[in-house]
Amino acid sequence: MSNGNITPVKGEGRIVISVDAMGGDRGPAAVVAGLVQSAEKNPDIGFILHGDEAELRGLIGKRKVLADRCELRHAPRVVTMHDKPSQIMRHGEGTSMWSCIESVKKGEATVAVSCGNTGALMAVSMIRLRKLPGVNRPAIACLWPSRNPGGFNVMLDVGADIKADAGDFLQYATMGASYARNGLNLDRPRVGLLNVGTEDHKGSAELKLANDLIAAHAAAGGYEYVGFIEGGDIPGNRCDVIVTDGFTGNIALKTGEGTAKLISDFLREAFGANVLSKMAAVLALGSLKRLQKRIDPRRVNGGVFLGLNGTVVKSHGSADATGVSAAIKLAFQLAQSGFNDRLAARVASAGRAGQDAPRDDSAPSNSGNGIK
Amino acid sequence: MSNGNITPVKGEGRIVISVDAMGGDRGPAAVVAGLVQSAEKNPDIGFILHGDEAELRGLIGKRKVLADRCELRHAPRVVTMHDKPSQIMRHGEGTSMWSCIESVKKGEATVAVSCGNTGALMAVSMIRLRKLPGVNRPAIACLWPSRNPGGFNVMLDVGADIKADAGDFLQYATMGASYARNGLNLDRPRVGLLNVGTEDHKGSAELKLANDLIAAHAAAGGYEYVGFIEGGDIPGNRCDVIVTDGFTGNIALKTGEGTAKLISDFLREAFGANVLSKMAAVLALGSLKRLQKRIDPRRVNGGVFLGLNGTVVKSHGSADATGVSAAIKLAFQLAQSGFNDRLAARVASAGRAGQDAPRDDSAPSNSGNGIK
Structure with missing residues (x-):
């Protein structure tokens, strides 16, 4: 369990990432090897590592670059890939995953990284960090290699929840655009809604409603809305942010x-x-x-949980050292940019706009409120 | 419109394919070039070609290989990619698409091929050919490059309908397995149900119900059921037939x-x-x-509509000559194998089995009834 009175290993201006050492397919050795890669490249990073203390001490002892930069928190239990999220939510205390999220909740670390069971990680993150005010369904966003100049698109939800209604799709558009602004440095990201065709009459009633909602809130959300897009546009350059439900997004991600x-x-x-x-x-x-x-795919390793009071990066279960290091790099970038505060402000602003009359699209967008 | 009293250009043992010349993105020239490719390779094939007679006569006149093997049927109207299926269903007479399906309905041709609007083609096929007895929702099946020895997997539905319930998923399993037996020469195809994880607790209530139904009917359907599969298994070798709803399947296809x-x-x-x-x-x-x-993708060009009284091959809208020729080759193979009669027999047999008590899985499967 996490031990509250240890001081985090924070150098001057150092950013601390909370890392779950257990639960990945390749075990803690791959995770520690990932920390080593990141620590060698980045002097401004520190870690709190959660898992079996004896085992981790053995792995870390050999790595000079981690000395004074990696603090251990003993957690006797491990969440496996077969554990049900609902069980972990109720009985997850004492697991390395729970302890990892706890460090973010307490403010000892800015961002959490785990290679463990996605459903369980989302469940623990929801119950410990809680949803941001105004968010109904948090989402997992991933980066996707694309034809856009920056080389990547954002897609969400890729698996937080298998359902989404029109209001959720609107929040995904707002949160995805915020992530693209802060993670991909795009001033006014273009958002598309994934469907089986681009014509307005295609798709379910829920998607048609979402199409109208997302279009109406483009100014408040600071994005440009391109309308319905198709599967072929996910790696394309028609938009920067792909909005879909977690069932479809998860299958598209794994198919790609x-x-x-x-x-x-x-x-x-x-x-x-x-x-x-x-x-x-x-x-x-x-x-x-x-x-x-x-x-x-290892280079874009790291789904980000959006819509919580804290940032959580989910690394691929099969991530090797390179994959873990990529997830940690992403966590560092988001921590450094103060991403979560910006996202919270944007969601709050979009929520207020949603209570207004429909906005005039000719008004200057993405300005006035100063939120990135 | 189709002129009923012209004798189809049928040589000894020749198989006639009904082809919609209009409605593809590249126009009738690409379709005629595709017929030429197929005719040069296959002496046993004949065509009925539907569209603007004057234009088609000009295109065909130059092609010696099509002389005496391609009959024209004038159709003054064209279904565009923007026409709504519901409109075409009511007012589609006089279009090349309608005329193309009509030739199959009348028995002048065995299989129809069109590059046109998918939704409209399904609507016209449904209203003219009607559903097979026992089929609730017809489906579109596609071939997908895979790691299996034959090089391809079958996936359905990839866009006939955006919804599917548990009973539909069961029919897709039965129809997809029949297609794999006849199109890919697999004795006992392995069927998988697409989901966001392989564990039994993953996915919607409808998918869990379908999981049980498909497992219970494996013997009657002549397939082996491997359970839930993920997006990464679509091009893999865990199964031969991927069952999913038309929304998810369409997006997975286009993403791939x-x-x-x-x-x-x-x-x-x-x-x-x-x-x-x-x-x-x-x-x-x-x-x-x-x-x-x-x-x-041009080599696997051709979605097949399953569950109708007649076989329809939907070619990619952007198909060039090579793509059209691939779709015609598939149509020829299915016509030659008597596929639609076999599929109808299998659906009828599965329907009867569905009314029985659950079968004993240790009994010999895919035998007894002699249906391939």
């Missing part, structure tokens, strides 16, 4: 990852096919490595 | 296509990056062409 993995395996086979293609692979090594980096 | 297109564009850029990589591209040309062929 699976397709990328299939093609990269086929590519490897193609280059091993004969002597000529092997020579070609050697010649093209530099270009192919850049390509691999561009589409490597 | 969009991801494949993104990577192939990145790959092209990578090989054009510098002199070394350009040399590499030349050396690897053969291997890369095989790879491109393996993942080229």
